[in-house]
Amino acid sequence: MDSFFIVVAARFAHVASAAVALGACFALLSIAKLSTYDTLRVALKRTMHAALGLAVLTGLYNYVFVSIPRLREHPMAAYHPVMGVKILVALAFFALLAMQLVPARGLDRDRSRWLTVEAFLGLVVLALGAYLRRLW
DSSP states (O other): OHHHHHHHHHHHHHHHHHHHHHHHHHHOOOOSSTHHHHHHHHHHHHHHHHHHHHHHHHHHHHEEEEEEIHHHHHTTHHHHHHHHHHHHHHHHHHHHHOOOOOOOOHHHHTTTHHHHHHHHHHHHHHHHHHHHHOOO
């Protein structure tokens, strides 16, 4: 079950879907004050839902079927706390980005601020992922 190609494909899909989600966040941020914002938001909606869903599924696979068995063989004290923070920050990123995909009165007023927070959270998730990957 833990074949090399499945693990590589899952890691690739996880990183690629996160990159798509973060890229869409930066795209929305760059046009947050323009009249074309709603057009791009609607156009990105399906792509974003697919990226967020794929990131969650592949992240779960990578954690349960790749990381946990490895950690049983080679325990690392720092891994689980950092992974827990990464998951929480990623959930906040996903929630805020999902809220940007639907018209929301509260978010429209401070759209640039919320997108900036989302971009920061997305970069934190990437940094934590890079740190975790470096532990191996």
